Amino acid sequence: MSDAATRLIEQAGRKLGPKVVITDPNEIEPWLSDWRGRVHGASPAMLAPGSTEEVVEIVKLAAEYRVPLVPQGGNTGMAAGATPPADGSAILLSMRRMNRIRSVSADNRVAIAEAGVVLATLHDAAQEAGMRFPLTLGARGSCTVGGLTSTNAGGTQVLKFGTMRSLVAGVEAVLPDGSVHSGLGGLKKDNRGYSLDQLLIGAEGTLGVITAVALRLVPAIAGRAVAWTGLGSPAKALELLRFLEARTTHIEGFELVPQDSLDLVLKHVPGTRPPLEGRHAWHTLIEATTPDAEHDIAAELETLLAAAMERGIIDDAALASNEAQAEAFWKLRDTISEAERAEGQTLAHDISVPVADMPAFLTDAAAKVEQAFPGVIASGFGHLGDGNIHFHVRAASHAAPGWYENEGERITEFVDDLVTAAGGSISAEHGIGQLKRAELARLAPPGRIHALRAIKQALDPLGIMNPGKLVP
Numbered sequence: 001m002s003d004a005a006t007r008l009i010e011q012a013g014r015k016l017g018p019k020v021v022i023t024d025p026n027e028i029e030p031w032l033s034d035w036r037g038r039v040h041g042a043s044p045a046m047l048a049p050g051s052t053e054e055v056v057e058i059v060k061l062a063a064e065y066r067v068p069l070v071p072q073g074g075n076t077g078m079a080a081g082a083t084p085p086a087d088g089s090a091i092l093l094s095m096r097r098m099n100r101i102r103s104v105s106a107d108n109r110v111a112i113a114e115a116g117v118v119l120a121t122l123h124d125a126a127q128e129a130g131m132r133f134p135l136t137l138g139a140r141g142s143c144t145v146g147g148l149t150s151t152n153a154g155g156t157q158v159l160k161f162g163t164m165r166s167l168v169a170g171v172e173a174v175l176p177d178g179s180v181h182s183g184l185g186g187l188k189k190d191n192r193g194y195s196l197d198q199l200l201i202g203a204e205g206t207l208g209v210i211t212a213v214a215l216r217l218v219p220a221i222a223g224r225a226v227a228w229t230g231l232g233s234p235a236k237a238l239e240l241l242r243f244l245e246a247r248t249t250h251i252e253g254f255e256l257v258p259q260d261s262l263d264l265v266l267k268h269v270p271g272t273r274p275p276l277e278g279r280h281a282w283h284t285l286i287e288a289t290t291p292d293a294e295h296d297i298a299a300e301l302e303t304l305l306a307a308a309m310e311r312g313i314i315d316d317a318a319l320a321s322n323e324a325q326a327e328a329f330w331k332l333r334d335t336i337s338e339a340e341r342a343e344g345q346t347l348a349h350d351i352s353v354p355v356a357d358m359p360a361f362l363t364d365a366a367a368k369v370e371q372a373f374p375g376v377i378a379s380g381f382g383h384l385g386d387g388n389i390h391f392h393v394r395a396a397s398h399a400a401p402g403w404y405e406n407e408g409e410r411i412t413e414f415v416d417d418l419v420t421a422a423g424g425s426i427s428a429e430h431g432i433g434q435l436k437r438a439e440l441a442r443l444a445p446p447g448r449i450h451a452l453r454a455i456k457q458a459l460d461p462l463g464i465m466n467p468g469k470l471v472p
């Protein structure tokens, strides 16, 4: 441990006490690797502030001793952004003790939650007030408001409600000079120049520490309908989405699933059953919701799907007849990654291209990858309506252990080149962290990289906020 880090930890201990300054290696150890277990870091201490004032103290100490901080929420991020460097040169800043919901206002349609509030807790608090926070994802039992904001997370409701960028009304954060930015007023209109709130959203902890967030709420769901369809191609799936959107405003989930992924789920995930009779090259999972208890949303979706079938857009459809069946349909979608892991080695790419181009991209890119790397299986599933697909490449059945490490980089570069040529993004919703930094440096236009570096340098000239992440 460096002398500077030792002095910082001593000072923090004196000022903030043992509740905040954790040096027991056994307590720190579980938080030193990323969620996928691929990146391992080290840290001489874990600081766990319980208030904004304590974060201010910590940031000022970090600036004084020039010891960097790595903010961490639930540590569920997919780009290893919350994993400290392996040389132990940075200190882990756990935000999980800042877990108070400061207010929920149905009238203002805003909840103010501290950075360490877990998403599922926020859902419950909104529900109690007859409202809803309309963003959800698989890690909802662990991921935090600070992490969701810092990664501009998406999830399955983006189609209707957008990513965190649309759902954050304001941010409170401690900036690298120890000053507090207070943006929690929730003003609908505020044109005082650059938006610091928007700059902090998606900054992955490189520009400051988010301590609390004002989050937009919508009325609670009174009814939902979930359907599964079978169809011939991704182009038909997009046609179906546009057909539905032209006739209802209630669609909020629209997921694309290839037969190949469904087969893996049925093979590996206990208790799953095919939702339709017969096989279809592609499938969609559709969720429609309504805040109006009088509105028969199931009947509306059923009528629309029957019309889509009559027009030859879909080949078959099943509407969940109860909540258990609706959950069973979602399980088929949510367990694809788990089923892939059970099958063998998989390379995951979270990519986006313009929505209208996604069907052609999916078909072309899969064919090109399979041709360039004989034996692999490439396919995509996910948020078609957002132009965001999880494009996964599975190892050939004969692949030796180590395929991921040996071939991974070459295949990822190949995929990222295709995405870039299509005008897309190599990170649709998971961020850059440390895992995609080299690819960002390789593929981003020089102007973008220059701007990222200039903003970082302006706000964090000492480089104390999450070094080695996001900014190439």
Ligand SMILES: Cc1cc2nc3c(=O)[nH]c(=O)nc-3n(C[C@H](O)[C@H](O)[C@H](O)COP(=O)(O)OP(=O)(O)OC[C@H]3O[C@@H](n4cnc5c(N)ncnc54)[C@H](O)[C@@H]3O)c2cc1C
Residues within 6 Å of the ligand: 035, 070, 071, 072, 073, 074, 075, 076, 077, 078, 080, 081, 082, 095, 115, 136, 137, 138, 139, 142, 143, 144, 145, 146, 147, 148, 149, 150, 151, 152, 153, 154, 155, 156, 204, 205, 206, 208, 209, 210, 211, 429, 430, 433, 466, 469
């Ligand atoms: C099963 C599963 C499903 C997922 N599904 C989705 C999905 O559908 N869509 C999607 O977008 N993402 C998804 N994710 C990843 C998603 O990014 C994270 O779940 C979530 O946004 C990260 O929250 P966290 O609290 O765990 O943050 P962490 O992993 O702890 O941190 C993530 C980044 O934010 C920074 N950070 C954390 N807290 C703060 C703070 N208070 N101030 C400043 N910086 C901070 C960290 O330094 C790091 O760079 C999924 C993850 C899992 C495990």
